[in-house]
Amino acid sequence: MNLSPLVTDLYQLTMMCAYLNSGKTGEAAFELFVRELPKNRNFLVFLGREEILKVVESLRFTPDDIDYLNSLKLFPDWFLDYLKEFEFTGTVYAFKDGELFFPYEPVVRVEAPIHQAQLLETLLMNQLHPLVLIASKAARVVAVSRGKTVVDFSLRRTHGTDAGLKVAKASYAVGFAGTSNVLAGKLYSVPVVGTVAHSFIMAFRSEKEAFRAYLETFPSHSVLIVDTYDPVRGIKRAIEVAKELGVELKGVRIDSGDLVELSKLAREILDREGFRSAKIILSGGLDEYKIDQVLSAGAPVDAFGVGTKVGTSSDAPYVDFVYKLVEVEGRPIMKTSTGKKMYPGRKQVYRDYSTWKDRLTLVTESSPGEPLLEKIVINGSPVISPLSLSRIRERFIELFSRVPAPLKNIYTQVNWLPEVSEGVLKLYKQLEEELLGG
């Protein structure tokens, strides 16, 4: 992904110009959080430290960018000159990758001169949004998969190349075993996986001829798709061809029909014919509900290939992230529109990992539990190296195994909110009175 400071809303640049023009360049703090969870979600999963570092680093305007901005006949020359030299010099805090979060919990805090912190907003949100969206959806899939392998097959129906990469990354981070997306393999070292498509089978004069061509080419890697014509015949033909060629059959994929019945039948036939190690892979419109249903019905599945519904988080395709000013020049800030509650001041979140209860405090307060916001950028420079994706994944899997069952239940909604500290509440009330008074 080529990030650019032009991946921004025009008003970020006009506001920046107006801040500078009016000498309003004091320190500000913005926090990124959600007021409520999307439909069907009991938690969200934070992911994106690496992207935050990239965003910070990418906030440099090229001569080309400046030419374009100049062509808008909107900005004064002094501002364009300023942009030529612009660098972000602020400090950024973020949750750890793979950490669960809940409403009102700031997962990122940016502290910088206000015009700088403002410029970060759009690109930061644009990059974190799909990661959090998909990690949160995919974690639900993992929650019901009872240790079975799940892989990402969504690339063709994601919202473009960046989305495709982020789906592969985010789903792997929460426990998927791999992706079909080859570029994600190259860029993020996500294991790449694949089977074979119906079109390959249909391209040959017969199913057996197609199986033969595939098994001859990949004698030790072949998962054959068996439902192009009749799935039961397909399984038998796959076995016949594997025997005929004397090669291993890694598995069979079933992409349509009654997945429960067909997988039982497939297992029976494969076992009977001596192909006990051949895996059964299911795909076709799967999501956490369908997977839970298939596994609850006792289907002897080894792996699921999930696509569109997870890759677009189709039941809840966005997270209502907001990036709110909480302090400027030492003065805590709050906005109180109907239905748009927020807590003022720079805050921290403490988690008690034995109960998974959180506490939202001011940064000046102390609390038991683990503080979740950590400094990752100081004066514009990274002060951490993000964990490798496989480490993030290991950590997530371990943590997730200890998350209370009600949070992981995909059918019932729980309202898991942080406890709000005395300090935050007091400040909230104080500002509320000032706003009502003013």
Add this chain to the structure above:
Amino acid sequence: MNLSPLVTDLYQLTMMCAYLNSGKTGEAAFELFVRELPKNRNFLVFLGREEILKVVESLRFTPDDIDYLNSLKLFPDWFLDYLKEFEFTGTVYAFKDGELFFPYEPVVRVEAPIHQAQLLETLLMNQLHPLVLIASKAARVVAVSRGKTVVDFSLRRTHGTDAGLKVAKASYAVGFAGTSNVLAGKLYSVPVVGTVAHSFIMAFRSEKEAFRAYLETFPSHSVLIVDTYDPVRGIKRAIEVAKELGVELKGVRIDSGDLVELSKLAREILDREGFRSAKIILSGGLDEYKIDQVLSAGAPVDAFGVGTKVGTSSDAPYVDFVYKLVEVEGRPIMKTSTGKKMYPGRKQVYRDYSTWKDRLTLVTESSPGEPLLEKIVINGSPVISPLSLSRIRERFIELFSRVPAPLKNIYTQVNWLPEVSEGVLKLYKQLEEELLGG
């Protein structure tokens, strides 16, 4: 966007290898279509000729790509050598940009040696999917907007940078007036627009001070957001400051509260105070339903800023595009799984623009009406220059004004299907019998 042939599913590469290994490299035809429309859609809008040309051009493997593929220890050396020299040499047909389409109508046909046509699949779909998805959603917004200006404010909650660009492009193509996405302005010449955010207002000690700072910086471009505190007071303060500075007030933006009542009040106050040319811009969770409701209630709105719900097509966040093999080595192909109907053979779509009725034919049949699939790539080279985005937009607006009202009704679903020619039906029946027989 850096397109790469690695933006693909692993199985496209393994199938390619198996096709080559078994000498199966005859001419094939694949068609891209949908079997059914997404929820709440009466039509889809095709967009993406430029992207198809870019995809075709981008199918070159870099030495780096080859090294990565080699590291998978999956592919034979001869295949990696082949990929080093790979170019797409096929022919591509596509609908015109901005053309409406319906179930079973191929909007793209790829004719190429089968291993090449197969490789195109994932990247082609990944690139066209968000364009079609968003153009189709945004056209519904345009359908209810009664000529009012609509602009795209969705960038922060789209699924990454590529999605953000494609949302800006697709929504502009169907009649939006602009986008907040500055990079889309630079890359696609979409007009960029913006107002000011609540955070800017809150950063100052008072609303008037903030308005002053903004109006002084942009005396002839300012749309002020007036609902940070009390919207009625906000409007009055905006007027006061504009008068005090003797500058124009381009407009006011209202982002929360009762948009109908507030816009009426705003219009009244602005007119009374002599700001008749100041526009009223509404935003905040808007989609086609909300816009229709606001306009039906007589709100005196000039423009709408729409964000997340359109930028993610939130009520239907994916289009179930399929790319199906329809012919190989001159032999028509069909697959008949339950619920997965398709028509075999290379096809054309003819449209009667006086009735908007379509006819699906074999390419060998003739028909009255305009043929919609046109050759855009021959032997791997573009044979057209895509229309400029502004021309696509003009053409769409003109065509869309003539689309029958039931199709544009956002509340009721119509089932608009092409008539299927004798030739297609005959071939369908013939292949059905063969499949049942086999």
